[in-house]
Amino acid sequence: MEIVSGAFDFDTIIPRQGTGSLKWEKYEPDVLPLWVADMDFACPEAVSRALVERAAHPIYGYNTQSPALMESIVQWVKRRHHWEIEPEWILLSPGVINSIILSILALSQPGDGVIIQTPIYHPFFPVIRDNEREVAENPLILNNGRYEIDFDQLERTLAGRKNKLLLLCSPHNPVGRVWSRDELKTISELCQKYEVDVLSDY
Ligand SMILES: Cc1ncc(COP(=O)(O)O)c(C=O)c1O
Numbered sequence: 001m002e003i004v005s006g007a008f009d010f011d012t013i014i015p016r017q018g019t020g021s022l023k024w025e026k027y028e029p030d031v032l033p034l035w036v037a038d039m040d041f042a043c044p045e046a047v048s049r050a051l052v053e054r055a056a057h058p059i060y061g062y063n064t065q066s067p068a069l070m071e072s073i074v075q076w077v078k079r080r081h082h083w084e085i086e087p088e089w090i091l092l093s094p095g096v097i098n099s100i101i102l103s104i105l106a107l108s109q110p111g112d113g114v115i116i117q118t119p120i121y122h123p124f125f126p127v128i129r130d131n132e133r134e135v136a137e138n139p140l141i142l143n144n145g146r147y148e149i150d151f152d153q154l155e156r157t158l159a160g161r162k163n164k165l166l167l168l169c170s171p172h173n174p175v176g177r178v179w180s181r182d183e184l185k186t187i188s189e190l191c192q193k194y195e196v197d198v199l200s201d202y
Helices: 045-055 067-081 096-107 124-129 151-159 181-193
Strands: 113-116 134-137 141-143 146-148 163-169 197-201
Touching: 096 124, 096 163, 096 197, 113 124, 113 151, 124 134, 124 163, 151 163, 151 181, 163 181, 181 197
Parallel strands: 113 134, 113 163, 163 197
Antiparallel strands: 141 146
């Protein structure tokens, strides 16, 4: 199914109070909830319909890793990123943070350093420290109101023998940068040079 962007309504304001929304109900109503990346747009109709259809079945048992789901992910990655991946490479997980924790455990050892570019989405600190790894910070540079990567400092940090992973965030929360092709290429080249794996929250 190809989705046309014009098919979506991004204008209607949908009240979320009373739905248990973390974004809108954690703090008093006069607090603008800019701290969490939680969209106020309606879920695509095709997704709601599929969930309602599934929920209408009376038994919610354990699921298989559906071949149709794997195939649609493979096709999406191919269409969007021109990257051919195999269904066997895909593992499902309940959320991004859970995936990051499992990847840190799989790709590094206790005492290793994990590089993050600060300021960064706050859970990135505990996911490293609570798993006995060390935070290696490469602070971003604020240049005329726009955050940029300090590549000299990044290279020095990558060269640190203990640093085994770079946790990349794009779009980068909270600075709002989508890293450019050239920036990503430089990150990739530097990480290959120092044999540091990139863990991408994309
Ligand atoms: C950069 C970033 N990664 C991950 C998450 C959360 O992902 P999940 O809810 O799937 O754990 C957020 C939510 O704001 C985020 O900003």
